Amino acid sequence: MLSPDVLAARLRAAYGGQPVAPLRDGLDPTDAAGAYAVQSVNTKFWQAEGRRVSGRKIGLTAKAVQAQLGVDQPDYGVLFSDMAVADGGHLLASRVIQPKAEAEVALVLARDLDNPETDIQDVLLAAAYVVPAIEIVDSRIADWKITFADTVADNGSSAFYVLGETPRLLAGLDLVTCGMILQVNGEVVSLGAGAACLGHPLRSAAWLARTLARMGDPLRAGEVLLTGALGPMAPIKIGDSVRATIGGLGSAGFTFTEDRT
Numbered sequence: 001m002l003s004p005d006v007l008a009a010r011l012r013a014a015y016g017g018q019p020v021a022p023l024r025d026g027l028d029p030t031d032a033a034g035a036y037a038v039q040s041v042n043t044k045f046w047q048a049e050g051r052r053v054s055g056r057k058i059g060l061t062a063k064a065v066q067a068q069l070g071v072d073q074p075d076y077g078v079l080f081s082d083m084a085v086a087d088g089g090h091l092l093a094s095r096v097i098q099p100k101a102e103a104e105v106a107l108v109l110a111r112d113l114d115n116p117e118t119d120i121q122d123v124l125l126a127a128a129y130v131v132p133a134i135e136i137v138d139s140r141i142a143d144w145k146i147t148f149a150d151t152v153a154d155n156g157s158s159a160f161y162v163l164g165e166t167p168r169l170l171a172g173l174d175l176v177t178c179g180m181i182l183q184v185n186g187e188v189v190s191l192g193a194g195a196a197c198l199g200h201p202l203r204s205a206a207w208l209a210r211t212l213a214r215m216g217d218p219l220r221a222g223e224v225l226l227t228g229a230l231g232p233m234a235p236i237k238i239g240d241s242v243r244a245t246i247g248g249l250g251s252a253g254f255t256f257t258e259d260r261t
Helices: 004-014 032-048 063-069 120-126 148-153 201-214
Strands: 053-059 075-080 089-092 100-109 127-137 160-163 179-184 187-193 224-229 241-246 250-257
Touching: 004 032, 004 148, 032 075, 032 148, 053 201, 075 148, 075 201, 100 179, 100 187, 100 201, 100 241, 120 127, 120 201, 127 224, 127 241, 127 250, 160 224, 160 250, 201 224
Parallel strands: 053 224, 089 250
Antiparallel strands: 053 075, 100 127, 100 224, 127 160, 179 187, 179 241, 241 250
16 A cells, blocks of 8 residues: 555645546545545645645535445545635636535634534634635546545645635524525525534534544634535536525625636
């Protein structure tokens, strides 16, 4: 089996635009430890290159998707500051390979979440505010033929994210029954609700906080936390205008723009 360093380098090279085959020569499909080891190699590599960690993303928050990939828990990846796309801004086609969009609830933390027993109430107290978000996911694995290990190793199939510009306090918000609409060029392509994210987006956040605290790498004040999709992700193509609207939170959007000659 190939080492995490070799697999990490393979994934980094794929960011040039040429996806790679599933990582079967180095990872069994459900090898969480091995996959996170690969992710960690690339996180440290990119930090050494000067990229700044801005937060984390949570994936696989839908039970149906977990069952499909043969796991019983979510996964996570690292967000970097250069992955942020301004609300109303442009995602350039040269930056992605096979992108898809999904609508999420995003938290920005006012304080660290370093308790290994973090619960929803702790998240409520730690969050500065909440905004609607779009995660643009991408895969360096050809044709999205991913297993759990593939997506974890590939930094949770992350790419970019858009945050809404109007912060809301969590107090009084209903993040369970709130509805979500994802539109592409004004057409509804995905519907969902807060309950689709592990039953409650804050439950998803608490899971990650516990997981990272137990590893000695807790969520920190000022970080962004993408809590997981509220409905199915949708593929996007060049020229598309994408907007996500979440009840009580407002909306966020971007345009997928060609920049290659």
